[in-house]
Amino acid sequence: MPAVAAPDTVTCRGERFQLYLDEDTIQARILELGQQIEADYAELGPPILIGVLNGAFMFTADLMRAIPGDCEVDFYKLSSYGDAKTSSGQVTELKDVDAKLEGRHVIVVEDIVDTGLSMRYVLDQIATRNPASLRAATLLRKPDAAKVDVEVDYVGFDIDNLFVIGYGLDYGQLARNLRAIYVLEEEG
Numbered sequence: 159m160p161a162v163a164a165p166d167t168v169t170c171r172g173e174r175f176q177l178y179l180d181e182d183t184i185q186a187r188i189l190e191l192g193q194q195i196e197a198d199y200a201e202l203g204p205p206i207l208i209g210v211l212n213g214a215f216m217f218t219a220d221l222m223r224a225i226p227g228d229c230e231v232d233f234y235k236l237s238s239y240g241d242a243k244t245s246s247g248q249v250t251e252l253k254d255v256d257a258k259l260e261g262r263h264v265i266v267v268e269d270i271v272d273t274g275l276s277m278r279y280v281l282d283q284i285a286t287r288n289p290a291s292l293r294a295a296t297l298l299r300k301p302d303a304a305k306v307d308v309e310v311d312y313v314g315f316d317i318d319n320l321f322v323i324g325y326g327l328d329y330g331q332l333a334r335n336l337r338a339i340y341v342l343e344e345e346g
Contacts, residue, residue, distance in 0.1 A: 164338035170329045175340035178322055179315065184297070184339065185220065187314045191295065192224025194312065195265065202291065204228035205263040208255055210280060211235040212334070213269035216326035217297045217314075221267060232257040234266075234283075236276050249279045259287040268296040269326045271310055272303040272319070281308065298322065298339075320345045 166177050199205050204227065209218030211233050222231055235253035264284055271277050277294055285292055295312035302319045323329050324336030333340075 162337075164336070167343070168324075168333070168336065168340055170323055170333045173329075174343040175323055175333075176343050177338055178317075178320075178341040179325075179339040181325075181337045184314070184325060188217070188220050188297075189224045191312050191314060192221060192226070195221075195229075195295075196226050199227070199229075199263060202263050204230065205265045205293075206230040206232060206257060206259070207265050207267050207295075208257075208280070208284065209233045209267045210269070210276065211253065212331075213326045213328065214267050214297075216334070217269050218267045221295065230257070234280055236279065249276050251279075251283075255284075259284060259289050261288065261290050263291045264289040264293070265312070266292070266294045268294070270298040270300070270322070271296045271308065272300040273305040274308040275306055277310070278306045278308045297325070298327075 164177060164180055168175050207218055207222055207229060209215055209231065218231060222229055232255045234255050237250045237252055266280050266284065268277055281292060281294060293311040296310050297314040299310055299313050299316050300319050301316055321342040322339050323333040324339045326334050328334045
């Protein structure tokens with residue numbers, strides 16, 4: 159089935175959003191990240207990607223497919239937004255990883271790093287399991303929204319402090335299914 163072009167605008171929860179990053183741009187950058195990860199782990203051995211649910215499921219799947227060599231996947235589930243447009247600042251763990259991480263090369267995969275609180279939480283939790291190495295990847299990063307310092311090794315795109323939806327990013331659990339990323343019209 160041929161891909162359908164993303165519309166220029168969408169409506170979610172009664173608000174209009176305009177196209178911010180199209181599918182081709184997203185996929186091209188993910189391919190670059192996959193090649194970078196492959197090069198970085200060529201001598202170390204296969205990494206295990208730990209996707210942070212729910213938002214990172216699409217990015218994690220596409221990133222995994224973009225890594226030419228072997229890799230594994232598992233998932234962590236957190237909540238910090240609820241139905242709001244901004245992080246509550248409270249990170250709640252809903253599901254832990256199932257894989258044994260001791261001695262493994264771990265890459266935590268997020269859809270977006272804004273305050274940094276969720277990524278910091280997951281990195282701190284996984285560090286206690288004695289991985290051989292621990293890195294972070296995110297599709298989007300909002301440097302101006304950071305509340306804690308967190309190093310992200312693989313960044314798809316740095317963006318302004320905007321409210322975005324699509325490609326796994328939601329607005330009250332809606333809009334994750336959009337193939338592109340959209341910005342709230344009044345912010346774009």
